[in-house]
Amino acid sequence: MTESNLGIQKKLIDGRLIASKIELSISEKIVELKNKGIVPSIAVILVGKDPASVVYVRNKERAAQRCGILSKKDVYPESLTEKELLNKIEELNNDPLIHGILVQLPLPPHINEKKIMEAISPVKDVDGFHPLNVGKIFTEDALFYPCTPYGIVKMLDYYDISVKGKSCVIIGQSNIVGKPLAIMLMNRLATVSSLNIFTKDIKSITAKADILISATGKVHLIDESYIKKGAVVIDVGISNIGGKIYGDVNFERVINKVSKITPVPGGVGPLTVAVLMENTVKSALVKSGINIKLI
Numbered sequence: 001m002t003e004s005n006l007g008i009q010k011k012l013i014d015g016r017l018i019a020s021k022i023e024l025s026i027s028e029k030i031v032e033l034k035n036k037g038i039v040p041s042i043a044v045i046l047v048g049k050d051p052a053s054v055v056y057v058r059n060k061e062r063a064a065q066r067c068g069i070l071s072k073k074d075v076y077p078e079s080l081t082e083k084e085l086l087n088k089i090e091e092l093n094n095d096p097l098i099h100g101i102l103v104q105l106p107l108p109p110h111i112n113e114k115k116i117m118e119a120i121s122p123v124k125d126v127d128g129f130h131p132l133n134v135g136k137i138f139t140e141d142a143l144f145y146p147c148t149p150y151g152i153v154k155m156l157d158y159y160d161i162s163v164k165g166k167s168c169v170i171i172g173q174s175n176i177v178g179k180p181l182a183i184m185l186m187n188r189l190a191t192v193s194s195l196n197i198f199t200k201d202i203k204s205i206t207a208k209a210d211i212l213i214s215a216t217g218k219v220h221l222i223d224e225s226y227i228k229k230g231a232v233v234i235d236v237g238i239s240n241i242g243g244k245i246y247g248d249v250n251f252e253r254v255i256n257k258v259s260k261i262t263p264v265p266g267g268v269g270p271l272t273v274a275v276l277m278e279n280t281v282k283s284a285l286v287k288s289g290i291n292i293k294l295i
């Protein structure tokens with residue numbers, strides 16, 4: 001390995017490594033559960049054939065298989081009605097053998113996503129999108145935290161990157177990433193700025209960030225001119241262009257300026273899936289009364 005490659009390697013936040021450690025830790029809990037006759041299981045619902053959703057669901061199934069979690073996939077045509085989906089969720093809510101329910105988003109436009117998220121039992125809401133779990137992020141006692149922001153927090157913890165007193169700038173304010181992450185970082189006493197497409201002079205804000213998190217889906221939006229020297233950069237973006245995956249950050253252009261950075265792929269993505277598995281095992285543990293301390 002050349003000296004410059006070694007330098008890059010040292011800066012990388014290895015999402016796959018952290019995800020594999022989470023998977024290992026939950027595998028041990030799964031053995032404990034199985035000894036008690038409990039098989040942690042997740043029901044995954046996919047409506048339609050959105051290519052990105054098909055890939056995400058496949059990745060989740062593979063992770064479940066690796067850890068020893070039973071995954072039950074229900075695939076429905078785009079024409080599924082909202083009522084039919086609500087009925088299916090009700091069935092899964094009442095199924096004692098199912099610990100986690102995940103409805104892959106986005107849903108077809110005739111189905112109200114908010115209504116669907118609210119229909120999933122909060123104790124099986126392993127995606128952490130039910131309003132009860134979302135609200136409890138404020139008070140830090142949610143049963144399940146949303147997978148991507150929680151994965152990012154775990155990532156920072158793993159590399160001993162404290163956010164306390166740091167300027168954390170989040171670009172993108174979706175309900176699944178930007179907003180919950182802002183609250184989680186505030187809970188950890190970060191000084192948080194939330195930016196969106198209408199924010200004026202974005203660079204003047206990002207250039208002061210100790211930790212910059214980008215979740216926009218805009219390919220290579222971020223170059224070196226957005227970055228403060230020595231910043232930690234977390235790239236949440238996933239854009240598939242011609243079968244190749246791109247992040248929001250132009251890795252080559254920022255690498256010399258950052259102290260740590262997540263690659264795409266291999267950064268935030270694997271953590272999102274690992275936290276989903278962890279949440280599923282947590283659900284099974286809570287139900288069985290086993291100590292729920294995970295990593």
Ligand code: NAD
Nearest residue numbers: 148172173174177196197215216217236237238268269272
């Ligand atoms: P979204 O697509 O719902 O919204 C995008 C957000 O980015 C909005 O708040 C918008 O205002 C902001 N934005 C867009 N362009 C901007 C610009 N030029 N300047 C400033 N702000 C801008 O958000 P999402 O669902 O959180 O998804 C964002 C990206 O993250 C997508 O690429 C998605 O695929 C990816 N994602 C990855 C994971 C993972 O596990 N790695 C998980 C969820 C989402």
